[in-house]
Amino acid sequence: MVRYNEFEDCSQLVISPNRSASWKEVKLISAIIALATGTIAVGWALVGVWVILPFAGFEVLLVFGLMYAISINSTKQQVLTINDSTILVSEGRSKPNQQWRFIRRSCFLQYITPRHPDDSPSLYIKDDQCSVQIGSFLNQKDAFKLVSKLEGAGIMVVRDQWWKPQSY
Numbered sequence: 085m086v087r088y089n090e091f092e093d094c095s096q097l098v099i100s101p102n103r104s105a106s107w108k109e110v111k112l113i114s115a116i117i118a119l120a121t122g123t124i125a126v127g128w129a130l131v132g133v134w135v136i137l138p139f140a141g142f143e144v145l146l147v148f149g150l151m152y153a154i155s156i157n158s159t160k161q162q163v164l165t166i167n168d169s170t171i172l173v174s175e176g177r178s179k180p181n182q183q184w185r186f187i188r189r190s191c192f193l194q195y196i197t198p199r200h201p202d203d204s205p206s207l208y209i210k211d212d213q214c215s216v217q218i219g220s221f222l223n224q225k226d227a228f229k230l231v232s233k234l235e236g237a238g239i240m241v242v243r244d245q246w247w248k249p250q251s252y
Contacts, residue, residue, distance in 0.1 A: 085099070085100050085101070085102055085222075085226060086098070086099055086219075086222070086226050086229045086230045086233065087100075088233050093167055093168075094165055094166060094167040095165075095166045095167075095237055096163060096164065096165050096166070097163070097164040097166070097230065097233055097234070098161060098162075098163050099161060099162040099163070099164070099218065099219050099222065099226075099230060100159075100160070100161040100162075100221075101157075101158045101160065101221040101222070102223065102226075103158045103159075105155070107155055110151050110152070110155045113151065114144075114147060114148045114151055117144065117147050118144045118147075118148070121140050121143055121144050122140065122144070124140070125137050125139075125140030125141075156177075159177045159178070160175070160176070160177055160221065161175075161176070161177070162174065162175045162218055162219065163175075163180070164209075164218065164234075166188070166237050166239070167188075168188070169187065169188055169189075170185055170186060170187060170188055171185075171186040171188055171191060171209060171239070172184070172185050172186075173185075173186070173209055173216050173218065184209075184214055184216050186209060186211050186214070187211065188239075190211050190212065191209060191210060191211040191239075192209075192210060192211075192239065192240040192241065192242050193207060193208070193209060193210075193231065193234050193235075193239050193240065193241045193242070194207070194208040194209075194210050194215075194242050194244070195207060195231060195241055195242065195243045195244065196208070196244050197243065197244055197245045197248070202224065203224065204219075204222055204223060204224045204226075204227040205224075205227055205228075205231070206220070207219050207220075207227065207230065207231065218230070
């Protein structure tokens, strides 16, 4: 997802993965799966197949652990703050834990065309000393929207296949 905000002295792009479920919904789905698995396991245990109980418990823990990991990883976001002289790229979950500052006149957006037409392009903010990948978690539509917004903000876009027509 790409959100664009215009302020008095700068522009801001907030880039985050699309989330289909909130943390509350993930917990609810996990509880439903645990209840169904537990009910089946207890039913089998009552008829004498008690050995199924540890496997059912392991299944519930595995499902919950995977859903937790996916939910946490989908909270990552990048914030690009663009003003007249600099571009600040911040990355983190609830607060920025990494930041990169680029001098606007010496940086550009590198656009690397994907090998498969359904994949998203790789995007990098680069200058002479540093390179930061942005929007690696975006789908193709959102990646094209990000490129359009950065071009609209006056950031130079350098394409690896410059001879091909633009497809967004």
